[in-house]
Amino acid sequence: MTAALSIRQLTKTYANGLQALKGIDLEVAEGDFFALLGPNGAGKSTTIGIITSLVNKTSGQVAIFGHDLDRELTAAKSQLGLVPQEFNFNVFEPVVEIVANQGGYYGIERKLAYERAEQYLKQLGLWEKRHSPARNLSGGMKRRLMIARALVHRPRLLILDEPTAGVDIEIRHSMWEFLKTINRQGTTIILTTHYLEEAENLCRNIAIIDEGRVIENTGMKQLLHQLQMETFVLDLARPLASLPDIPGHVLRRVDDTTLEADISRGTSVNRLFADLTARDIQVLSMRNKTNRLEKLFMYLVDNDRQAGVRP
């Protein structure tokens, strides 16, 4: 099967001499939900800019469903939908026209383009706003407008550059559901985000880039497996005066009624509960502390940077 996206030795040096990409290799399979992660300035948007031909590459190859950007640009472009990081619509234009016109640019007849615009604006909860000029939308609505616009020509590969930045929790969850649905229906999705729980929740495969290089490229499960330790937060029924010393467990007292426990991978949680019960410590509830991916991410980026200057 041809990959949805294949990138070989991609480099980019901007006109001011800044080397934003230093040789990126990436492969995204058809049907995948792929996370492209990395700290600010890592080169995510630059990579996406090149894929969507908004930025000129310096060297390397990019192919979309086997269509090389240098040789079959038109074929490559028609498979792609882009939700960019920055708002890039005419703020004076009404919402429905922004979406329908985008269809027009892809050669979709006006009538069909308006039908599709209606479909996606309804699915994304923007239909009531269809006649408003885009500047009257809230930040979260503008993000959803860009998703509707990116879908109007039914792309096989959808690239979203921080689509949930500034979106409230409720809408974010509905956006997740929406993206999961279109992914299940066959659209390959590449997503960048700084909310790592989002990547963990949605994506099956992941690449982390830092300073213009891919420093990790693997399956989400495999990556999370690298974690040796998981931290759980325990809410207690009664206040604890002091930290209980239980051999074989690493515990920390957060406050009177909260404990944190580090549990190594492979260890059963039952033992911890048994030990706690034996000491008459009752646990009301337990949850996973922070995001696991977040920890790994910090670790990988730090490690990479400490590895020093590489050729």
Added chain:
Amino acid sequence: MNARQKFVAFKTIVFREILRFSRIWIQTILPPVITTALYFVIFGTLIGSQIGDMDGVRYMDYIVPGLIMMAVITNSYANVVSSFYGSKFQHNIEEMLVSPMPNYVILLGFISGGVARGMAVGLAVTLVSLLFSNLQIHHLAVIISVVMLTSVLFALAGFINGIYANSFDDISIIPTFVLTPLIYLGGIFYSISMLPEFWQKVSLINPILYMVNAFRYGFLGISDINLLASYAIILGFVAGLFGFSLHLLNKGKGIRS
């Protein structure tokens, strides 16, 4: 993209452009109509009555074609430069750049938008002029072809200005310091035969002179210069500017980093 899809993409840009300038007609259509009406009143009626005839026609009738042409030129130019620069400024040009439509379709779309506004304003100004003069038609085909080609030419010029522009100042510099002087010295208000020989020669460097005179010929049947020379010059500019615009678009000048 097949031909049909390209045509849909082209139509989309043109409709969008027409809608854009129609939505803001108070800024786009009305001002040139008012300005030209003032020219008619002041130069045609008040001052014109003192001047008498020019090249054997009533002064009012003499200036009408030039004033229509002036409105067409400035509006074709203004529409494309502000729309293209605006879409660079708001980044919505990217909507077109990510799509599979070829660059020449983008170019033709913007140019047609500029021509649409040029024609809309030209028509409005012509209607106003009917209140002041009795416009005759000497050669309709000449009128239509010259006004269309001129409109295309200045739409292209506006496009190039839009590509190079990096600020809102940049989109008014050329119209103010280049276009306006050339228009005023392009024989709208006078026949160059009134000028000393040296200045007649200098005037011939101004391409707008050829357009105004060819256009006036269409109405009045009089011209300071040869009609064929006018067509040749206009067509030459259109071809040159089109090629240059397309080259800039293909290179991604001002739109791709």
